[in-house]
Amino acid sequence: MNDKQIEALLKLAGGKENIRHVQHDMDTTTLTLRDRTRMDLSVSDVLDLGADIRITGDYCSIAYEDESSQLYNTLQGMGVRKAEGDVLPATRRTRKKSLLYFISDVFRPLMPAILGAAVLKIVLAVITLFNESSLMDSQTFLIFKSIGDSVYYLLPILVAISTAYRLKSNIYVAAAIGGLMFYPQMTALLSGEEDVHFMGVPIVSQAIFFSASIWVILTIYAASYLDKVVEQISPRVFKGILAPLLTFLILVPLVLMILGPIGTWIDQHLPDVVDSLLNDAPIVAIMLLGAVYSLMMIAGLHYWLLPIIINEIMVNGFSLILPVMLVAFVAQAGASLATGLRSKQREFRKLAFWATGTALLGTPEPAMYAVNMRKRASFYSALLGGAAGGLCFGLMSVKAVALGGSGSLLEIPLFMEEGSLNLLHACVGLIISFCVSGVLTYWMIGKERKHV
Known part of the structure; x- marks a missing residue:
């Protein structure tokens, strides 16, 4: 957390003199205010600051994620009184944390x-x-x-x-x-x-x-x-x-x-459902898998796709499902990059940019769990980006001609097929997936910020 962010939080709180006391607990610093009418809600980056405003009657407080206690220590150094004991009553938050945020x-x-x-x-x-x-x-x-x-x-x-x-x-x-x-x-x-x-x-x-x-x-x-x-x-x-x-x-x-x-x-039932969709409506099947593959990872369901992929390659010599993994990872990367670009927190931006790189190279967990899940707009945009890329892959029948498994851009050679444009089609689908998730995330976060 930098000085500008601390200054923004103080402005949101109505100045240091409007802070009754401060409390730090479980990586969260909470500012209890004297007069809620003195708050300055025009601060443009409240959402990016991760500040939760809690109001119950005349009681008002601002909670901020402060894992390093930097905000708490700064306020203590400015002479703000430390809260004695657990003085925070049960309050109503203006922005409830979802299950995705908790994860x-x-x-x-x-x-x-x-x-x-x-x-x-x-x-x-x-x-x-x-x-x-x-x-x-x-x-x-x-x-x-x-x-x-x-x-x-x-x-x-x-x-x-x-x-x-x-x-x-x-x-x-x-x-x-x-x-x-x-x-x-x-x-x-x-x-x-x-x-x-x-x-x-x-x-x-x-x-x-x-x-x-x-x-x-x-x-x-x-x-x-x-x-x-x-x-x-x-x-x-x-x-x-x-x-x-x-x-x-x-x-x-x-x-x-x-x-x-x-x-x-x-x-x-899952293998039968996937096989049936691939046979009867392959375009729809690939689009849906592109959309829900990230959700399947969270629930541990993606491992059931491996036998289907192996069977595809043994019977047909190629797989239509394996490329879906790469589409989903690239979509998570696009959303992570856009989230980082929208954020004003230096540490979070650094995390988002690193997570973008690891997602593109086959490790989507940092992007999915630590970045995109913090904002529902980012996570849902990543799912939509996966669906868009999957639709493109389905329409152009993009296939992997060998067994990979890491979902990395380093596995692009798996799409090389002699005498076809399969590799070009794969690149087009990946670009669509990345751009759709990134643009949607950037737009939706900006729209949320305007409604603070």
Whole structure:
């Protein structure tokens, strides 16, 4: 946060003298105001500042995400009084945080690790592209590859810890929940070698489905609620023990019993639905997949497309579904770039620009989770951009002639087909996807800002 942003927040608050006291909690600095009529709502970049205005009767406050405590420390240095205890009443926010925003909040602290690993994976992908077989077969290369993959392998645990921290819940219980699918016996049980049932309920043999970020976040959210309720009613001798016990004994099995049949149903019907659409309405199928592929990633459903892609290549010699992955990633990149261009926060802009690059090179998580989900306009525009690119791919029958899988622009050679314009058509579709998501995002964020 820079001096201009602090000055803008002070102007929004009606000046330093209008601030009754300031409080910092859970990476948020809250300014309680003396007189709400002195607020200057003409400040043009309130949305970009991430400021939430809370009003209840004569009570008014401004909350700002301040992970580094820079705003809080600055106000303390200016002589603004620190709030004693928890003085913030239940208030109504003028802009409620959506589930997408909360998911983005969960992923923001993980970005240094994810971006660092993403850049390492991109470097290794470039080495692979140049077919340096002697280096690729070396143990050094394998160790570097393991380092790059480790963050994504352990992502469910990291997401669980970050979610628990945001909800002021037990991070160690959360880590245990997030790591359930890494337990060797659980992994072997869900390997697909046999049908799995838990208390008579079918459990889909797809461990990665249960480790999808959205299910981990929702499970930790339920666990935090259970923890608060149990801690209030449990005797002193059981405090700190009963809540984790009930979480492991009841909540986690309940989640498995809910997600298990859902995953089983998806496993039985999703491939048939996709095959039917590809046969009867291929253009519509590719457009829809371009639109919803990002949503499928969030829910862990995109792994079900891999067998279909492999079957396409074995039977037809090409795949119509594989290019959809690249379209979706490029759309996320376009929205991330536009969001960064619209933002006035230097750190957020830097994150958005880095995320744009990693999305174009096959790692869309920073763009999708940390940038686009913070603004619904950005995320929805990315979905529309994916649909536009998918429609273009469907109309021109763009296909990948070999199996890739990273969704990176480095895999453009997969579209090279002798005697056809397939590569040119692929480039046109990707440009359309990037431009549609970027232009829509830039326009919609600007429109939101005018209504502040």
